Amino acid sequence: MGIDMPFHRAWLEEDEIQEVIDTLKSGWLTTGPRTHRFEEDFKNYIGCKHALGLNSCTAGLHLSLVALELEPGSEVITTPMTFPATANVVVHERLRPVFVDIEPGTLNIDPAKIEEKISSKTKAIFPVHFAGHPCDMDAIQAIADKHNLVIIEDAAHALESSYKGRKIGNLGNLTSFSFYANKNMTTGEGGMLTINDEELADKIRVMRLHGLNKDAWNRFGKSGFAHWQLHTPGYKYNMTDISAAMGIHQLKKVNQFLELRKRYVEAYDEAFKDLPELETLIRKDYAQSAYHLYIIALRLERLTIDRDQFLQEIQARGIGVAVHYIGLHLQPFYMKEFNTKAEDCPVASSYSERVLTLPLYPKMSDQDVNRVIETVCDIVKKYRR
Numbered sequence: 001m002g003i004d005m006p007f008h009r010a011w012l013e014e015d016e017i018q019e020v021i022d023t024l025k026s027g028w029l030t031t032g033p034r035t036h037r038f039e040e041d042f043k044n045y046i047g048c049k050h051a052l053g054l055n056s057c058t059a060g061l062h063l064s065l066v067a068l069e070l071e072p073g074s075e076v077i078t079t080p081m082t083f084p085a086t087a088n089v090v091v092h093e094r095l096r097p098v099f100v101d102i103e104p105g106t107l108n109i110d111p112a113k114i115e116e117k118i119s120s121k122t123k124a125i126f127p128v129h130f131a132g133h134p135c136d137m138d139a140i141q142a143i144a145d146k147h148n149l150v151i152i153e154d155a156a157h158a159l160e161s162s163y164k165g166r167k168i169g170n171l172g173n174l175t176s177f178s179f180y181a182n183k184n185m186t187t188g189e190g191g192m193l194t195i196n197d198e199e200l201a202d203k204i205r206v207m208r209l210h211g212l213n214k215d216a217w218n219r220f221g222k223s224g225f226a227h228w229q230l231h232t233p234g235y236k237y238n239m240t241d242i243s244a245a246m247g248i249h250q251l252k253k254v255n256q257f258l259e260l261r262k263r264y265v266e267a268y269d270e271a272f273k274d275l276p277e278l279e280t281l282i283r284k285d286y287a288q289s290a291y292h293l294y295i296i297a298l299r300l301e302r303l304t305i306d307r308d309q310f311l312q313e314i315q316a317r318g319i320g321v322a323v324h325y326i327g328l329h330l331q332p333f334y335m336k337e338f339n340t341k342a343e344d345c346p347v348a349s350s351y352s353e354r355v356l357t358l359p360l361y362p363k364m365s366d367q368d369v370n371r372v373i374e375t376v377c378d379i380v381k382k383y384r385r
């Protein structure tokens, strides 16, 4: 039996489709009026001063580091419980990622363990709001202030998240969002970097398009050709108007999407709360989650099968699943190049063996959610010790 309930399916309707068609017919495909409109809408949604449309969240993380102009060999503190993009961009800049262990319950970076990893070379902290639950940003900010570090937030999972009532993306740091196909809203591929600092925003705006001081809309658009100048070699990270066409309409639906995600998370929580074989993630009082991923961690000592067998059992019943994540400190590249070991981050190492992610997306129905619940409960019953 194949997978008949996929791990994710995007919610795209006539308005996104029509806007893409209109974009194609307009003749303006790359960064132009629709990207500018999407940036304005996103800025208003987050409440920040600047929003820069990009072709990925990774681009936003990379450009943030580029803009800081750190000396090669400088250290950047981050979590191992993340997608490779977070740490890879650190390596691209010839910097050193330093992994700090995570806190049980949220699987976010543990602020209590950050200071012991700070050295004279540490220049920045990359918190990742794992699964949409915001990190404890006051604690991280206090450490950053004390040691003069820049904070760059990986908000790939955190579109709708707030910390103590303040929207992620508007805490005054560089913050990068993802619109990858399976994110809470999508543009196929795409990202947005939010910034309140005007000088940094101006610098990154230029760096996202080769380093040219005018984008194509300003070179060839309505007002005719204009010369550009190159002051520094930049990157090819700009958003296209085809992507922005989707983004404009997806953004209008995020609250509707969030309500559905929340409802499904509550159903999962309720169904699993009395199963001692499963650990579900907690939500702290300060947090408004974006409910991006629904993670369960298996209590392996109570089961006769391991995580991968559990995962296969779910898939064998036609349901798509995923793993977020096997820690980066356990990945061959980081182990070889940066000498990372399982003992460096014991909490992340333990969760890396035990977590799996169930389907959670607005396109699911209540019946789909019930089917996942029944499947997971059946497997637990079958394999409990």
Ligand SMILES: Cc1ncc(COP(=O)(O)O)c(C=O)c1O
Pocket: 055, 056, 057, 058, 059, 082, 083, 085, 086, 128, 154, 156, 157, 177, 178, 179, 180, 190, 191
């Ligand atoms: C935590 C995290 N950071 C960064 C990224 C990269 O996002 P993008 O694919 O938009 O570059 C992802 C994507 O899955 C992610 O999950």
